[in-house]
Amino acid sequence: MSSNPFKPTRRQVLAGTTALAAAGLAGLRPSFxxxxxxxxxxxxxxxxxxxxxxRSDTILKYIAEFEELTGIKVNAEATPExxxxxxxxxxxxxxxxxxxxxxxxxxxxxxxFEKGGWLADIAGYLADPTLTDPGLVEGDFAExxxxxxxxxxxxxxxxxxxVDYWIVYWNKELFEAKGLKYPETFDQxxxxxxxxxxxxxxxxxxxxxxxxxxxxxxxxxxxxGYDMTPLDDKGKLRTETPEAxxxxxxxxxxxxxxxxxxxxxxxxxxxxxxxLQGKIGMWFDGVGxxxxxxxxxxxxVVGKVGYGVMPKGPKAHASGTFGDGLGVTASSEKKExxxxxxxxxxxxxxxxxxxxxxxxxxxxxxxLEDPKVREGVTMPASWLDAVVGSGNISRLALPVxxxxxxxxxxxxxxxxxxxxxxxxxxxxxKATAQFQPVLDRSEQG
Amino acid sequence: MSAxxxxxxxxxxxRTGVTTxRTGVTTEQAIEGSQTIRLAPNYWPFVVPALVxxxxxxxxxxxxTLWMSVNRWTLGQSRSFAGMENYLRLxxxxxxxxxxxxxxxxxxxxxxxxxxxGTVAALIFDARFPLRGLLRGVFVMPMMATPVAxxxxxxxxxxxxxxxxxxxLSLVGIPAQExxxxxxxxxPSLVAVETWQWTPxxxxxxxxxLASVPREPFESAEIDGANAxxxxxxxTLPMIAPFLMIALIIRTIDALKSFDIIFxxxxxxxxxxxxxxxxxxxxxxxxxxDIGYGSAMAVVFxxxxxxxxxxxxxxxxxxxxxxxxxx
Numbered sequence: 001m002s003s004n005p006f007k008p009t010r011r012q013v014l015a016g017t018t019a020l021a022a023a024g025l026a027g028l029r030p031s032f033x034x035x036x037x038x039x040x041x042x043x044x045x046x047x048x049x050x051x052x053x054x055r056s057d058t059i060l061k062y063i064a065e066f067e068e069l070t071g072i073k074v075n076a077e078a079t080p081e082x083x084x085x086x087x088x089x090x091x092x093x094x095x096x097x098x099x100x101x102x103x104x105x106x107x108x109x110x111x112x113f114e115k116g117g118w119l120a121d122i123a124g125y126l127a128d129p130t131l132t133d134p135g136l137v138e139g140d141f142a143e144x145x146x147x148x149x150x151x152x153x154x155x156x157x158x159x160x161x162x163v164d165y166w167i168v169y170w171n172k173e174l175f176e177a178k179g180l181k182y183p184e185t186f187d188q189x190x191x192x193x194x195x196x197x198x199x200x201x202x203x204x205x206x207x208x209x210x211x212x213x214x215x216x217x218x219x220x221x222x223x224x225g226y227d228m229t230p231l232d233d234k235g236k237l238r239t240e241t242p243e244a245x246x247x248x249x250x251x252x253x254x255x256x257x258x259x260x261x262x263x264x265x266x267x268x269x270x271x272x273x274x275x276l277q278g279k280i281g282m283w284f285d286g287v288g289x290x291x292x293x294x295x296x297x298x299x300x301v302v303g304k305v306g307y308g309v310m311p312k313g314p315k316a317h318a319s320g321t322f323g324d325g326l327g328v329t330a331s332s333e334k335k336e337x338x339x340x341x342x343x344x345x346x347x348x349x350x351x352x353x354x355x356x357x358x359x360x361x362x363x364x365x366x367x368l369e370d371p372k373v374r375e376g377v378t379m380p381a382s383w384l385d386a387v388v389g390s391g392n393i394s395r396l397a398l399p400v401x402x403x404x405x406x407x408x409x410x411x412x413x414x415x416x417x418x419x420x421x422x423x424x425x426x427x428x429x430k431a432t433a434q435f436q437p438v439l440d441r442s443e444q445g
Numbered sequence: 446m447s448a449x450x451x452x453x454x455x456x457x458x459x460r461t462g463v464t465t466x467r468t469g470v471t472t473e474q475a476i477e478g479s480q481t482i483r484l485a486p487n488y489w490p491f492v493v494p495a496l497v498x499x500x501x502x503x504x505x506x507x508x509x510t511l512w513m514s515v516n517r518w519t520l521g522q523s524r525s526f527a528g529m530e531n532y533l534r535l536x537x538x539x540x541x542x543x544x545x546x547x548x549x550x551x552x553x554x555x556x557x558x559x560x561x562x563g564t565v566a567a568l569i570f571d572a573r574f575p576l577r578g579l580l581r582g583v584f585v586m587p588m589m590a591t592p593v594a595x596x597x598x599x600x601x602x603x604x605x606x607x608x609x610x611x612x613x614l615s616l617v618g619i620p621a622q623e624x625x626x627x628x629x630x631x632x633p634s635l636v637a638v639e640t641w642q643w644t645p646x647x648x649x650x651x652x653x654x655l656a657s658v659p660r661e662p663f664e665s666a667e668i669d670g671a672n673a674x675x676x677x678x679x680x681t682l683p684m685i686a687p688f689l690m691i692a693l694i695i696r697t698i699d700a701l702k703s704f705d706i707i708f709x710x711x712x713x714x715x716x717x718x719x720x721x722x723x724x725x726x727x728x729x730x731x732x733x734x735d736i737g738y739g740s741a742m743a744v745v746f747x748x749x750x751x752x753x754x755x756x757x758x759x760x761x762x763x764x765x766x767x768x769x770x771x772x
Contacts, residue, residue, distance in 0.1 A: 086732075090520065211714055264627070265626030266626075409728070416716035420716075
């Protein structure tokens with residue numbers, strides 16, 4: 001695959017032209033490649049298991065289009081994230097899941113799905129021109145997408161659907177009132193957060209997740225600014241390193257000196273509610289939570305929100321990245337038909353719909369870079385700039401391990417204790433001692 | 446069973462009219478014996494449906510849980526026999542012991558508070574006053590609400606910035622509290638919700654008890670000059686004791702298995718400050734998919750519940766009404 005943009009391969013040229021053709025979007029019927037025999041599996045019935053979210057709502061909204069295109073009947077089920085994860089893991093581990101296509105959260109389930117051998121190898125389908133749109137090439141996905149979608153052996157196991165970069169939502173009005181500018185470094189972030197905080201007026205400079213488990217990605221995202229990840233390439237924990245401790249101390253300082261009381265119980269929803277009231281200077285979370293900001297029925301900060309790329313850390317500039325994808329179950333007897341569904345769901349047409357509605361951000365570069373798609377985006381231009389800017393500094397924020405939930409729980413408790421005043425180094429030491437055996441056990445079975 | 450023919454058992458009749466067989470056993474005895482020996486096999490099919498149901502819904506799940514608890518089994522990975530490893534892990538797991546303490550604290554408070562307030566409410570509603578029926582109806586309404594809906598409403602009320610409780614406190618000059626968002630106040634706050642919802646149940650049970658209390662002893666006590674407290678302490682309380690015991694048993698079982706309100710409001714947080722065994726067990730089995738360890742936890746928790754139930758049943762026996770003959 002050529003990485004030089006001035007010397008594209010034949011496949012990349014095809015990708016670009018197909019992406020442009022497919023972006024006959026807003027209100028127009030999207031076109032799909034004629035080289036693919038879309039009707040090949042007409043009459044088949046597919047069972048699809050989705051996570052309930054604005055992203056899956058977009059799939060469900062347009063599912064009739066896929067059925068018309070292929071003649072395949074789709075039974076789609078969308079359940080809330082936590083329940084969907086439990087249901088899919090239990091069914092997949094039984095060996096006979098009731099679905100052919102599964103929606104997975106890469107940052108939590110990637111390694112678990114690999115270890116279980118639950119997803120089919122779809123690399124062969126991607127290379128088959130009778131089955132794959134020429135525009136669907138690996139190079140069209142953001143690097144993080146391909147990291148997520150391939151297993152440790154480099155085999156493609158799913159198609160990246162939607163990416164979530166962590167950005168900083170900031171209240172321009174509060175910043176202007178204090179004569180502050182958007183922070184470009186971690187130090188400036190702390191200074192601005194503390195300058196904006198005034199408990200007497202119930203105004204606070206910063207909010208982020210404080211709730212156990214939900215708070216861990218905040219810390220690991222900050223850690224990326226110190227050029228550190230929770231595990232090294234060999235799977236050894238690095239959660240007691242000076243960088244990890246510094247990131248935890250930064251988290252502690254922001255959450256104790258600049259965050260509203262009770263923040264230990266805040267998940268993204270509580271943090272978002274607080275920010276929407278107009279009394280919070282900055283909120284650090286996923287880019288996908290933006291739509292309510294500009295909704296006058298839900299927000300007191302319409303038109304006042306800035307969308308900033310994560311400030312630069314002492315050693316690196318990085319945006320914590322999370323994502324989800326669609327895979328074909330290894331036990332499915334309709335793998336090729338299921339692959340067609342995944343392909344349609346990640347198509348430029350569907351990606352544009354996601355982006356334009358603010359329902360999610362597609363992994364495909366051809367969609368993000370398409371001027372016509374950008375024109376149709378309902379969110380402010382600064383949001384889209386933050387998306388693109390974050391994509392350029394994207395790094396995975398959570399370790400690719402099986403016990404991601406335990407990792408988030410154990411370190412989440414440590415972070416919660418830090419908000420209550422505990423020493424970061426001590427808490428990380430205790431958490432690491434607690435998590436190490438869990439990690440060791442996870443790869444034994 | 447008169448359908449049994451005497452000749453089949455070799456029965457003869459002597460002069461006294463007493464029917465005996467060759468071994469000298471009376472007919473009555475023979476019939477009894479033959480019933481046991483010959484008819485029992487004809488009855489066992491009737492027990493099969495009950496045995497199947499009990500086996501399927503009680504015995505099998507428990508046997509399977511016991512079996513899982515002695516296995517190293519995480520979903521998505523291979524299973525292997527672990528012996529007592531999971532139980533030994535429990536013994537050295539500080540999070541398990543912490544959750545056990547939380548469970549016992551939460552249960553004690555969630556039983557004591559509704560028992561106290563429910564009894565007081567029952568005494569109030571037992572008296573006659575205007576609009577008593579209407580007020581009693583209003584009082585029992587929390588009990589009818591869905592726990593998850595209750596949890597969501599209270600979560601909003603407890604919100605440190607946007608909640609109505611802190612607003613009310615501010616009106617009387619009390620500083621804002623963090624309620625369920627603080628490790629120190631989370632369990633009392635959750636108990637407050639549990640108390641709000643389940644005090645009416647205790648009130649209804651005790652009210653039933655008060656309705657069955659005879660009036661004569663109170664009339665005698667009044668004649669003897671007993672004051673209101675003495676009448677309550679030495680007459681009312683002993684007479685409603687069996688009802689209080691029933692309320693206590695129901696509340697204890699309910700509080701021990703409480704999951705929905707805690708999960709919906711705090712998910713065991715902040716940190717693990719309100720994590721009861723139920724929540725930890727759920728996380729272990731369905732978030733970490735560690736089925737073996739979760740099963741061991743379930744077995745130990747079951748033993749704790751059985752022990753508590755045993756104690757409560759003993760207390761219930763002691764609280765029964767005893768008449769003058771000591772029966």
